[in-house]
Amino acid sequence: MSVEFCGLSLAHPVINGSGTFDAIAAISALGEGLADSFPFSAYVSKTITLEPRAGNPPPRLWETPAGMINSIGLPNKGLAAYLSEDMPRLSSLRRRTPEGAAVAVPLITNVMGSELADIAALVSACDEPPQISAIELNVSCPNVKTGLDIGADPEQLRAVVSAVRPLTRKPLIVKLTPNTADVAMCARAAEDAGADAVSLINTLRATALAPSGERPRGSWLGGGTGGLSGPAIRAVALAQVASVAASVSIPVVGMGGVERSEHARDLIDAGASIVAVGTASFLDPMAGASIASGLLP
Amino acid sequence: MSGEPLQRRELTVAAVERLGAYHLLRIADSAGPEPLAGQFAMLAAAEGWGGGQDERPFLPRALSIARRQDGQTLFLLEDVGPGTARLCALQPGERVLSLGPLGNGFTPPHDGRRALLAGGGVGIAPLAILQDQLPGTATALLGFRGSSHAPGAALLRDAVIATDDGSQGHRGTVTELLAAELESGPDAVVYACGPAGMLESVRALCEQAGVPAQLALEAPMACGFGACHGCVVPIRGGGYSRVCVDGPVIDACRLERVDEHAGAPA
Numbered sequence: 001m002s003v004e005f006c007g008l009s010l011a012h013p014v015i016n017g018s019g020t021f022d023a024i025a026a027i028s029a030l031g032e033g034l035a036d037s038f039p040f041s042a043y044v045s046k047t048i049t050l051e052p053r054a055g056n057p058p059p060r061l062w063e064t065p066a067g068m069i070n071s072i073g074l075p076n077k078g079l080a081a082y083l084s085e086d087m088p089r090l091s092s093l094r095r096r097t098p099e100g101a102a103v104a105v106p107l108i109t110n111v112m113g114s115e116l117a118d119i120a121a122l123v124s125a126c127d128e129p130p131q132i133s134a135i136e137l138n139v140s141c142p143n144v145k146t147g148l149d150i151g152a153d154p155e156q157l158r159a160v161v162s163a164v165r166p167l168t169r170k171p172l173i174v175k176l177t178p179n180t181a182d183v184a185m186c187a188r189a190a191e192d193a194g195a196d197a198v199s200l201i202n203t204l205r206a207t208a209l210a211p212s213g214e215r216p217r218g219s220w221l222g223g224g225t226g227g228l229s230g231p232a233i234r235a236v237a238l239a240q241v242a243s244v245a246a247s248v249s250i251p252v253v254g255m256g257g258v259e260r261s262e263h264a265r266d267l268i269d270a271g272a273s274i275v276a277v278g279t280a281s282f283l284d285p286m287a288g289a290s291i292a293s294g295l296l297p
Numbered sequence: 298m299s300g301e302p303l304q305r306r307e308l309t310v311a312a313v314e315r316l317g318a319y320h321l322l323r324i325a326d327s328a329g330p331e332p333l334a335g336q337f338a339m340l341a342a343a344e345g346w347g348g349g350q351d352e353r354p355f356l357p358r359a360l361s362i363a364r365r366q367d368g369q370t371l372f373l374l375e376d377v378g379p380g381t382a383r384l385c386a387l388q389p390g391e392r393v394l395s396l397g398p399l400g401n402g403f404t405p406p407h408d409g410r411r412a413l414l415a416g417g418g419v420g421i422a423p424l425a426i427l428q429d430q431l432p433g434t435a436t437a438l439l440g441f442r443g444s445s446h447a448p449g450a451a452l453l454r455d456a457v458i459a460t461d462d463g464s465q466g467h468r469g470t471v472t473e474l475l476a477a478e479l480e481s482g483p484d485a486v487v488y489a490c491g492p493a494g495m496l497e498s499v500r501a502l503c504e505q506a507g508v509p510a511q512l513a514l515e516a517p518m519a520c521g522f523g524a525c526h527g528c529v530v531p532i533r534g535g536g537y538s539r540v541c542v543d544g545p546v547i548d549a550c551r552l553e554r555v556d557e558h559a560g561a562p563a
Contacts, residue, residue, distance in 0.1 A: 025523025025542050027302075029399055034302035054536050059558045061517050061527040065352030068519060072526045075537070230355060282520035283341070283357060284305045285396070 003041075005251055005274050006171035006196045008106050008133055010041040011095060012292040014264065017255050017278030018110040018136060018175065019046040019072070021285075024089055030285060036094040039288035042106045043093055044276070045082070047138045049111070050118045052078035056223030062208040067230030067257070068279060069206045071223035074112065079125055082109075091131035106133035110175065114144045120164050127168035134171035137161070137195075140179070140202050152180040154189035161193035173253065176200040176244070183240050184247040191248045199253035199276065200244060201237045203227020230279040231257045238270055245271020259287070261294025268295075303330070305396040307343055310387045311369050317448030319419065320374040320385045327368030330398060334427035335513050335546040337361050338397025339521040340372065342383050346394075354380035359518045359528075359541070361490065362398060363422035363452060364429060370395075373422040373452060399521050400545045403427050403511050406486040410509075414438065414453070415475045415499055417491025418446065423513045423546075425452045427488055436478065440471030440495065472498040479506050486511065487549075497555040510549035516540040516558070530556045 003013045016039075023043060027034045055075030062069040076082065093105040109132045113119035119137070126135045139151025139160065151157050151174070161174060174190040176183055178201040187198045206228035208220040219225065237256020245252045254272025257279070258264050264275040280287040312323040332338075341357040358380040364371040376385040387393065403423070406412050412435040414424040421439050428435050437456040441447045444464035450456040458466030459474050467474055472495065479485065483506055489499040490513035503510035516528035521541045529537035530544075533553045538544065 019526075020524060022523050022526065025539070029303075029522035029542050031300065031302040033300045037302065055526060055529070057531070058529050058537070058556060059517070060529065061519055061525075063353055063355050063517075066347060066355055068356060070519070070525065070527060075526055279519075282525050284394075285302075285520070285522060285524070286304055 003274060006134055006173070008042065008171070010106070010274065011097070011103060012041045013268065013274040013295060014040060014288045014292040015042045015108070015253070015274060015276050016040045016044050016281060016288060017276040018044045018138065019074070020278035021281050022046065023093060024086060026285060034285070035092070036096065036102055038093045038095045038105050039281075039286050039292075040105065040277075041095065041292070042108055042133070043090060044108045044136060045086070045090060045110050046076055047074045047110045047112045048076050048079055048082045048122065049074065050079050050113060050121055052076065052081065056221070058222050059220055060222060060226075062220055062226070064206075064228065064230075064232055067228055067232030069208055069221065069226040069228050070203065071221040071226030073223050079122060083125065083129065087129060087131050107131055108134040108136050108173065110136040110138050112138035112141045114141050116160060116163055119160060120167055123164040123167045123172075127170055132170065134173060135168060136173040136175050136199060137164070138175050140175070140177040149177055149179065151177040151186060154182075154185045157186055158189040158193045161190050161195055165194035171196040173197040173199050175202055177202050178236065178240055179205045184243045187244040187248050191250050195250060197251040197253060197273075198244060198248065199255065201233065201240050201256045203229045204233055204236065229257070231259060233257050234263060238266055241267050241272050242270040258291065261291050264291050264295055303396070305394055307392050308395050310389050310391045310393060312389050313387055316373070316451055318375060318445045319449045320376070321363070321452070322372040322374055322384065322387060323369045324372070324393060324395065325368065326370040326395070329370060332362045332365060332370070332398035332426065333402030334430045335361070335402035335423050336398035336400050337521070337545055338370070338372075338395050338399065339518070340384060341394045342387060343392035343394050345383060349379040349383055351379060354383060356380070356519050357394065357396070357521070358384065359515070359521055361423040361513065361545070363425045365426065373419055373449065375419045396521060400541055401543070403488055403513070403546050405431060410484050410486045411436070411482065413475065413478055413485045413487045415471050415487060415489040415491070416440070417471055417495040418442070419449070420491035420495075420513070420515070421449055421452060423490050424488060428453050438471050438474040438478065440474075440491065441465075470498065471495065472502055475499060476502055479508055483508055489513070493555050493557050500549045500552060500555055503549055511546050512549050512552070512555065513546045514540045514544050514555070
């Protein structure tokens with residue numbers, strides 16, 4: 001069942017979505033055993049920014065029909081502390097083969113910046129350490145100058161990816177935003193600019209209002225808006241993955257509402273090379289492993 | 298190699314009892330890990346989870362472990378939303394999905410101080426297992442809205458009760474009972490769990506009295522094991538802590554105030 005993805009040999013086609021599985025916290029809560037029977041064939045870090053971020057004020061969660069809105073705000077300790085404190089631990093994750101041998105879980109580091117200089121600095125910094133196997137670019141971030149999401153505009157996306165592409169020889173994955181007019185056009189722009197793969201879908205922009213008795217009736221979420229995930233977005237993910245896979249020749253990481261092997265199979269049949277699991281891991285930390293084992297021929 | 302990680306398990310409901318407005322859910326769990334007082338589990342019904350009010354619930358609910366007894370794990374529930382409604386409707390023999398025990402528990406008193414337990418509403422749950430685990434019978438002060446909820450006090454031994462409407466025990470708040478206790482003997486450690494407003498009163502009272510307090514916080518959670526960063530509370534000095542992995546029991550001195558959004562799951 002092992003798959004080749006951007007030159008990485010993955011034991012199975014199921015990885016995690018960025019920001020949905022804090023492996024260090026999970027190991028501390030669920031036991032060291034998680035570090036050597038890791039559910040995913042590669043580990044994607046949460047989004048790392050140049051400077052530390054505290055994240056959004058609470059409330060950060062809202063349950064919806066068949067899903068949830070998160071407004072977490074990308075809390076992270078910043079690039080320097082990530083490289084010195086977290087990267088060594090995150091690159092030592094292992095999974096067991098059916099024969100019982102321990103194999104390494106490649107580390108994919110997800111980065112985000114609101115201007116080109118930041119993104120370039122992040123990509124350059126991730127190019128050096130051998131512990132990082134690939135870089136994923138989170139482009140669902142407003143450009144500080146225009147206020148528009150970098151990844152929502154094909155031309156802006158092309159410019160950013162073109163500029164950082166020469167800074168690393170590692171696989172560069174562009175995590176597309178679904179909050180755009182034409183995701184396939186954005187995917188093609190990323191491919192033209194030298195991306196090795198695209199991943200989608202990120203969460204759909206969403207919000208929830210404070211209880212109806214409150215005046216003024218603002219957003220319930222401390223961050224104002226958030227992203228919808230879970231089974232509620234599965235059909236949207238399938239359509240966007242199919243559209244993108246038909247438009248590019250680079251590999252596609254498909255995600256969005258995958259809870260069972262059948263959902264992963266749908267995304268693969270729609271053109272994804274591998275799939276990512278996010279919200280389902282909140283409900284069951286070993287969901288990724290169950291989904292992978294169900295994909296066995 | 299370091300053993301199997303804690304995993305979500307499918308367990309069977311052994312019994313559901315009523316304590317006034319509350320449901321006491323008994324789950325057969327003879328093989329499960331022994332919880333520390335103050336720990337919690339993420340709980341969902343194996344069937345019929347979703348499709349309730351507003352087509353919810355979707356996420357599992359974080360619930361304090363109320364007791365371990367005769368191979369069963371006990372949870373105290375109140376029907377306040379689609380998740381708790383489904384859990385309250387569970388029948389013996391039905392299956393639940395449980396991930397736990399999770400989080401940091403209470404730390405027993407030190408320096409010969411006595412334990413003072415202060416609980417409000419469904420928040421009395423973790424104080425029951427704490428009373429079980431402490432030597433003797435720790436003083437328990439419990440606050441309820443009125444006579445329909447006061448029967449919950451049967452979960453603890455020798456509880457002193459306050460009700461908002463005065464229908465049972467002291468008319469007023471549990472914090473008033475606690476203030477009187479601290480006046481007569483400040484050599485105590487306070488263990489509290491309840492609604493955000495009550496916890497903030499307890500925190501402020503203990504700070505003023507110079508008494509250490511451990512607060513069991515509640516927050517809506519998606520995962521319960523640190524993955525989602527959704528359940529944060531602001532902490533003293535800036536920044537946020539996750540209730541699931543940095544709590545749910547937290548030293549009161551780490552908080553500037555108890556966040557108004559902290560509360561039991563619906």
